[in-house]
Amino acid sequence: MINVAVLGYGTVGSGVVEVIEGNNAQVSANAQDDLHVKYILDLRDFPEDPYGDRVVHDINVILEDPEVSIVCEAMGGVGAAYEFTKKALAAGKSVCTSNKELVAKHGSELMALAKEHCCNYMFEASVGGGIPIIRPINTSLTAENILVIQGIINGTTNYILTKMGNEGTDFAQALRQAQEKGYAERDPEADVEGYDACRKLAILTSLMTGKNVDPEKIYTEGITKITSEDFVYAKAAGLSVKLLATGRRMEDGSILAMVAPFLIGENHPLAMVNDVFNAVFVTGNMVGDTMYYGRGAGKLPTASAVVADVIQCALNPGRTLPGGWSAEAADLADIADTEQSYFVRARREAKAQVEEMFSGRVFELEGRKEDFGFFTDAMKEREFSEKYASLGDKALGRIRMA
Amino acid sequence: MINVAVLGYGTVGSGVVEVIEGNNAQVSANAQDDLHVKYILDLRDFPEDPYGDRVVHDINVILEDPEVSIVCEAMGGVGAAYEFTKKALAAGKSVCTSNKELVAKHGSELMALAKEHCCNYMFEASVGGGIPIIRPINTSLTAENILVIQGIINGTTNYILTKMGNEGTDFAQALRQAQEKGYAERDPEADVEGYDACRKLAILTSLMTGKNVDPEKIYTEGITKITSEDFVYAKAAGLSVKLLATGRRMEDGSILAMVAPFLIGENHPLAMVNDVFNAVFVTGNMVGDTMYYGRGAGKLPTASAVVADVIQCALNPGRTLPGGWSAEAADLADIADTEQSYFVRARREAKAQVEEMFSGRVFELEGRKEDFGFFTDAMKEREFSEKYASLGDKALGRIRMA
Numbered sequence: 001m002i003n004v005a006v007l008g009y010g011t012v013g014s015g016v017v018e019v020i021e022g023n024n025a026q027v028s029a030n031a032q033d034d035l036h037v038k039y040i041l042d043l044r045d046f047p048e049d050p051y052g053d054r055v056v057h058d059i060n061v062i063l064e065d066p067e068v069s070i071v072c073e074a075m076g077g078v079g080a081a082y083e084f085t086k087k088a089l090a091a092g093k094s095v096c097t098s099n100k101e102l103v104a105k106h107g108s109e110l111m112a113l114a115k116e117h118c119c120n121y122m123f124e125a126s127v128g129g130g131i132p133i134i135r136p137i138n139t140s141l142t143a144e145n146i147l148v149i150q151g152i153i154n155g156t157t158n159y160i161l162t163k164m165g166n167e168g169t170d171f172a173q174a175l176r177q178a179q180e181k182g183y184a185e186r187d188p189e190a191d192v193e194g195y196d197a198c199r200k201l202a203i204l205t206s207l208m209t210g211k212n213v214d215p216e217k218i219y220t221e222g223i224t225k226i227t228s229e230d231f232v233y234a235k236a237a238g239l240s241v242k243l244l245a246t247g248r249r250m251e252d253g254s255i256l257a258m259v260a261p262f263l264i265g266e267n268h269p270l271a272m273v274n275d276v277f278n279a280v281f282v283t284g285n286m287v288g289d290t291m292y293y294g295r296g297a298g299k300l301p302t303a304s305a306v307v308a309d310v311i312q313c314a315l316n317p318g319r320t321l322p323g324g325w326s327a328e329a330a331d332l333a334d335i336a337d338t339e340q341s342y343f344v345r346a347r348r349e350a351k352a353q354v355e356e357m358f359s360g361r362v363f364e365l366e367g368r369k370e371d372f373g374f375f376t377d378a379m380k381e382r383e384f385s386e387k388y389a390s391l392g393d394k395a396l397g398r399i400r401m402a
Numbered sequence: 403m404i405n406v407a408v409l410g411y412g413t414v415g416s417g418v419v420e421v422i423e424g425n426n427a428q429v430s431a432n433a434q435d436d437l438h439v440k441y442i443l444d445l446r447d448f449p450e451d452p453y454g455d456r457v458v459h460d461i462n463v464i465l466e467d468p469e470v471s472i473v474c475e476a477m478g479g480v481g482a483a484y485e486f487t488k489k490a491l492a493a494g495k496s497v498c499t500s501n502k503e504l505v506a507k508h509g510s511e512l513m514a515l516a517k518e519h520c521c522n523y524m525f526e527a528s529v530g531g532g533i534p535i536i537r538p539i540n541t542s543l544t545a546e547n548i549l550v551i552q553g554i555i556n557g558t559t560n561y562i563l564t565k566m567g568n569e570g571t572d573f574a575q576a577l578r579q580a581q582e583k584g585y586a587e588r589d590p591e592a593d594v595e596g597y598d599a600c601r602k603l604a605i606l607t608s609l610m611t612g613k614n615v616d617p618e619k620i621y622t623e624g625i626t627k628i629t630s631e632d633f634v635y636a637k638a639a640g641l642s643v644k645l646l647a648t649g650r651r652m653e654d655g656s657i658l659a660m661v662a663p664f665l666i667g668e669n670h671p672l673a674m675v676n677d678v679f680n681a682v683f684v685t686g687n688m689v690g691d692t693m694y695y696g697r698g699a700g701k702l703p704t705a706s707a708v709v710a711d712v713i714q715c716a717l718n719p720g721r722t723l724p725g726g727w728s729a730e731a732a733d734l735a736d737i738a739d740t741e742q743s744y745f746v747r748a749r750r751e752a753k754a755q756v757e758e759m760f761s762g763r764v765f766e767l768e769g770r771k772e773d774f775g776f777f778t779d780a781m782k783e784r785e786f787s788e789k790y791a792s793l794g795d796k797a798l799g800r801i802r803m804a
Contacts, residue, residue: 019545019688022688023545023546023547023688026545026546026547027544027545030544030545031544032724124542130686130688130689130690130692131692132538132543135538135541135542136534136537136538136542139537139714140526140534140537140538140710141534141706141710142428142432142433142709142713142714143421143422143425143428143429143432143705143706143707143709143710143712143713144425145428269674269695272674284532284706285425286421286424286705286706287532287696287702287703287706288532288702288703289696289697290532290533290534291693291694291695291696292692292693292695293693293695294689294691294692294693295689295690295691300689301688301689303688304543304686305542308541308545310545312541312544315724322432322434
C-alpha cells in the first residue's frame with residue numbers, strides 16, 4: 001500500500017483524489033502497489049464529501065506519519081506551499097505538483113533538497129496541464145541537443161485570441177466571455193499579461209539548459225495591446241495572432257527566452273491550435289520538430305499529470321530520478337539582438353515616414369481611411385524599437401512575425 | 403563507461419552511431435556515464451568509415467563480452483534479428499530497437515525474456531520514428547484509462563495521399579514520386595497495403611490493453627484503391643483522405659483495431675498532418691485528447707529514439723522497467739459491428755438504386771457524367787458491406803468517414 005497526502009482540496013486537489021480513486025485499477029496496476037489517499041489537508045471541512053473523513057488541518061499529521069511517502073501539493077502560491085514542500089521533502093517524502101509559480105521560483109532548490117533526501121520533486125502538471133511535456137524532455141529527448149522550445153502554453157489567452165480572430169470582438173469583450181466560461185479568472189492579469197506563460201517558459205528553458213532561468217528575467221509581453229483593428233489586417237493577410245512562448249539556443253550558447261504575441265501564417269502548425277488548447281514544439285538537432293498537444297488546463301487533465309508523477313515516485317522509492325536543473329543561472333540573450341520581421345499599424349499621415357524608415361511592404365485595406373499596415377523586412381529588435389518609438393502617437397500597434 | 407553494440411550498419415544503425423558520437427556530451431550526461439559504441443555487427447566491412455575499426459562479423463564477440471551491457475538491434479526482419487535479440491537478452495544485455503515487425507510479432511516473448519534476465523527490451527523508435535509515444539504511454543498516461551489511440555503512423559502513404567490531394571495525381575504517379583524522393587521502397591507493398599501501419603497499431607493497442615494484439619488479426623486496408631476521382635469529390639466536399647490507424651476500447655471491453663483510409667474534415671486536427679509527418683492522438687478518460695507529432699521516420703529521428711531507450715537502459719542496470727504487455731491475447735472487436743458513415747462513388751445508372759438502398763445524401767459534381775457521390779448516414783459496417791457489394795460493378799469506390 002502506498003499512502004498519498006493531498007495538500008489543498010480545491011480544483012486540482014479534488015481532481016487528484018478523483019483520478020486516484022476513479023481510475024484506481026489502472027493507477028495501482030501502474031504503480032505496482034495499491035495507491036491510496038490517506039490525508040487531505042485543507043483549512044475547511046468537507047462533511048458531505050465522500051472523502052471528507054480524510055481531511056486534516058495540521059500539516060504535521062502528514063509530515064509525522066511515516067506511512068505517507070508521497071505528497072501532492074495542490075495549494076498554489078509560493079507561501080505555505082513552499083514551506084510545506086520543503087518540510088515534506090526534508091522528511092523524505094516525494095512531492096508532486098502543478099504549481100508552476102513555485103517550480104519556476106524555487107525549483108532548483110527544491111530538487112536539490114529532494115536529492116539530498118533521496119526522494120523526488122516532480123511537476124509534469126506545471127506546464128501544459130495533462131499534456132506530457134516535462135517527462136518527454138527528461139526521458140525521451142535525452143539524445144538531443146534541444147535547439148528550440150516554442151509553443152502556446154496559456155489557454156486563457158489562446159481562447160481570447162481565438163475569439164477575437166473568429167468573431168471580430170475586441171479584447172475586453174473576449175476577456176469577458178472567457179471569464180463567463182470560467183477560462184479566465186476574475187483578476188486576469190497573470191494570464192493576459194503573459195506572467196503565467198512566462199513561469200511555464202522558465203521551467204521549459206531551465207529543463208532545456210539544465211540551468212536556472214529566472215522568470216523575472218524573461219522578456220514578457222501580454223495580449224492586452226492587441227486590438228480588433230490588428231485582427232482586421234491579420235485576417236486579410238491570412239495570419240493568426242498567437243501568444244508564443246519561445247526558448248531558443250543562440251549561436252553563442254545563450255538562451256533567448258521570450259513571451260510575446262506573434263503573427264503566424266495559416267500553414268504554421270500552431271495556427272490550428274485554438275481555444276483553450278496548448279501545444280509545444282520541441283526541436284532537437286537530431287529528431288527535428290516534435291510537438292505535444294492537448295488541453296493545457298482543467299481539473300482532471302491537470303490531476304492526471306500529477307498522478308502520473310505520483311506513480312513514478314511510487315515506482316522509485318528511495319531514488320531521485322534524473323532531470324531538472326541546477327541553481328546556476330542560465331545565460332539569457334538580450335532580445336534587442338534578435339532579428340525578425342514586424343507588422344506595424346500606423347496612422348495614414350505617417351505613411352511616407354514609415355516607408356522611408358523601414359524596408360518592407362505597405363499593406364493597405366480598402367475602406368480604411370485612418371490607418372494602414374506595413375510588414376517590415378527582417379531587422380534587429382533594437383533598431384526596430386527605436387524607429388517605431390520615433391513614430392510617437394502615429395504608431396497604432398506592432399506585432400512580431402513568427 | 404557504458405559499452406553499446408550496434409547490430410546492422412544500415413540506415414538506422416549508422417544513425418545510432420552518429421547520434422551517440424555526435425551528441426556524446428548530452429547522451430553521456432543524461433546516461434550519467436560515458437556512453438560508447440564498442441562494436442558494430444555487420445556482414446560487410448567499412449574500411450573508409452570513421453568507426454570501421456569497431457566492425458565485427460560474429461555476434462558471439464558481442465554476446466561473450468561482459469563489458470557490453472546494451473545492444474541496439476538495427477537489422478530489421480524477424481529472422482536473425484529475432485535470434486540475436488533472444489541471445490542478447492538471455493545474456494542479460496538490454497536490447498533497443500526500431501524493428502516494428504519483430505516487436506509486433508514477438509514483443510511479449512522478448513519482454514518476458516528481458517524480465518527473466520533483469521534487463522530491458524525497448525522499442526520507442528518502432529512507432530512514430532523520433533516522436534516520443536511509447537514512453538509517454540508507459541510513463542506519463544499511467545493514471546488514464548486509455549479509450550482511443552488514433553493516428554497517422556505511416557509516412558509513405560501520408561506523402562502519397564498528400565500529393566494526390568494537392569496535385570490531383572493518381573496513385574501510381576504519386577507512388578513513383580515517393581519512390582524518387584526515397585520515401586517509398588522499390589517494393590512498396592508493406593507501406594501502401596497498410597502492413598507497416600498495422601504492425602505499429604498492434605504495438606500501440608498491445609500497450610493500451612496490456613495484452614497481445616496479433617497484427618494478423620487487425621483489419622487492414624491500404625490506399626491502393628483510392629483514386630484521383632475519389633479526391634475530386636473529397637476536395638469538393640472540403641475533406642482529406644488519410645490512412646488512419648485506430649485502436650478503440652468498445653463498450654464490452656473489447657478493442658477495435660483497424661487500419662484503413664478515412665475521409666476527414668479540414669478542421670479535424672489530423673487534417674494538417676501532411677507529407678511524411680506522423681501524428682498520434684491518445685485519448686484518456688481523465689486527460690481527454692493528447693497528441694504527439696513529428697517526423698515518423700528518417701535515419702536520425704529514428705536513431706534518436708533508439709538512443710533515448712539506450713539511455714534509459716543505462717540508467718537502470720539490473721532493473722526491468724514497467725510497461726509492455728503479456729502473451730495473453732487481447733479481445734478484438736469485429737469491425738462488422740462498428741458503425742460509421744461512408745462515402746460511396748458509383749456509376750450514374752445506379753443512382754436510383756443507391757438512393758433507395760441507403761439513407762443519406764447525394765453529392766453530385768457539375769461536369770461529371772459517369773459517376774456521382776453519396777454520403778450515407780451512420781450505419782453498421784456489416785449492413786453497409788452487403789449493400790455496397792450488391793451494387794456489383796456499378797460501385798466505383800467507398801471510403802469510411804471519420
